[in-house]
Amino acid sequence: MTLMLDYPYVVFNGDEYVILFKPPFMHSAPLKQGESGVLSSWCGEHFPGFLAVRGNKAIEGGLLHRLDYETSGLVFAALTQRVLEAMLDQQERGLFIKEYEAVASKAADTPPGFPPRPVHRVVPPKSRAFRVESGFRYYGVGRKSVRPVPVYQENPNRSVPPPAGNSYKTEILGMTPAVDLNFPKDILRIRLRLTRGFRHQIRCHLAWVGLPILGDTLYGGEAYPGPLKLNAVSLAFTDPLNGAPMNIEFSGDSE
Numbered sequence: 001m002t003l004m005l006d007y008p009y010v011v012f013n014g015d016e017y018v019i020l021f022k023p024p025f026m027h028s029a030p031l032k033q034g035e036s037g038v039l040s041s042w043c044g045e046h047f048p049g050f051l052a053v054r055g056n057k058a059i060e061g062g063l064l065h066r067l068d069y070e071t072s073g074l075v076f077a078a079l080t081q082r083v084l085e086a087m088l089d090q091q092e093r094g095l096f097i098k099e100y101e102a103v104a105s106k107a108a109d110t111p112p113g114f115p116p117r118p119v120h121r122v123v124p125p126k127s128r129a130f131r132v133e134s135g136f137r138y139y140g141v142g143r144k145s146v147r148p149v150p151v152y153q154e155n156p157n158r159s160v161p162p163p164a165g166n167s168y169k170t171e172i173l174g175m176t177p178a179v180d181l182n183f184p185k186d187i188l189r190i191r192l193r194l195t196r197g198f199r200h201q202i203r204c205h206l207a208w209v210g211l212p213i214l215g216d217t218l219y220g221g222e223a224y225p226g227p228l229k230l231n232a233v234s235l236a237f238t239d240p241l242n243g244a245p246m247n248i249e250f251s252g253d254s255e
Helices: 039-046 048-052 081-092 201-208
Strands: 009-013 017-022 072-078 097-104 130-139 145-149 168-180 183-194 230-238 245-249
Touching (some): 017 039, 081 230, 183 201
Antiparallel strands (some): 009 017, 097 230, 130 168, 168 183, 230 245
C-alpha cells in the first residue's frame, strides 16, 4: 500500500498489539510525562492498555521502537506486557527485522566529523547490495547528530571485530534510479534493512558512503520541499500470540 498521511493510522491490529503508521514531523515518544501530540499519546487515547505497559522507559508505554521526528512509517506498539516482553526478546535476538526506503542524491564529500569512507567487505559480485557497519558517537552542539565510529581495526593479516554490543549494521539491499519532479538532479531510491538500530543510524550511514538522504540537511543532504525522504516500510517478526510469521508492509509516499 502506498499512501502519505499527516496523521497516525492503524495499519494492522493484532488484538494485543498494533502496527501504526507514524507521519513525518511527529515524535514517537514524549520527552516528559503528559506530553501530547506524539505517537505514544495518540496510541494511548485509542488503546488504553498501551499506556499501562512498561518497557525500558515507562513514559513510552508499549512502544517497541521509535522513528525519528522527520521519518515516517511503521511502528510496533504492544498493548499488553506479555507481548512487549516477547517482542523485546525477538528484538534482542535479531528476529525483529525493519526495512526502509530512502531517496538520496550522491555527494562528493561527507559532513565534518566523519571518518574516511568505509571499505565494504560484504559486496556480492555484480550487485549493488552491501553492508555498512560502525559504532556511533554523539556529535555537535546539543548532541543533535551522530558520527560513525569504525568498528574494525585494520592490520595486514586480519580484521578485529568490535566488542559485543558496539556494532550496528545497515544492509543496503538495492538501489534504483528515481525521478522526482521537485528535484532536478539524479537521485536514487534505496532499500535498507536493520535488525538493531541506533539514533539516526540510516541517515548517518548513508551520508558516510556518499548518499545523503534528500531533505536531510543535518547530514549533508540536499534541501528538499517536503519531509525527509525516509520511510519505514516493512516489519517482519513472529506473532507473539500464535507463532505465525508476520510481514507487514506499508509504504509512505517516497516519489
